[in-house]
Amino acid sequence: MRGKMADSRIFGHTSKVIETALDVSARRHNLIAGNIANMDTIGYQPKDLDFNSTLKRAMGEKEPDFLDKTHPMHLSTDDDDPSFAMNGENSDAVDIYHLDSVNIDTEMMNLTENNIKYRTTTEMLLRKMKILHYSIDEGGK
Template sequence: MALSFDKAFGVHQYTLGVRARRAEVLAGNIANADTPGYKAKDVDFSQALKDAQSGQGFGLSTTNERHFALNLGGSGDVKYRNPLQPDTGDGNTVDLQQERKDFMQNSLEYQTSLEFMNSKISGLLKALKGEQ
């Protein structure tokens, strides 16, 4: 009997890649908070998740048919963010407090998905070993 990762892990196998991509984008915003003309970006999470689930986006190539296909989400899910504050004159649209809040929330949600995946894997290992 074949193991279906879609059934075993649900949506969490896809959210990890999308949340990792979002963390990179938000970290880039924080790093460029003082860069004149920098426009803040964010990941359209729902679209990126749909792309990851459908097999679109940035995937790693496999060299053997037994390798798992890994899809990390594409770059089309990154969009410019509408600024919540008026322009300070240098053209930068990064709101540092908003970026930090979003980064922390994304980190917590990433950790939640990791914990869920860890518990599922532990359960599968126990089932394979015949433990209760």
């Protein structure tokens, strides 16, 4: 019991937010990378998540759902989910002249934005660790 109390005072809510933000950012990076990798795949629908709402939900009481659908046509990422199929579409119905469902400019913009958020969160973590180091070192005495 005492250990848990000490941990909460040292690492507190800020560290939990930083940890969760890094997790959400890493998950979003994987989705964006998957979109870019599948940009020439017929029928592929890009996936993304809203960083802020996903982080808020992850910090809430209920179990976080890190893979937020931002569009009703986006696919589920759960392999066991029957809705993972192509929404009843077959390959004959795909318009081969409009294969560009993934916009590389949008994906690169999303990747850059996510990278900035990840680097900012990492800087916050480093500053938190410096404060802890300073405290442990008794303020440099």
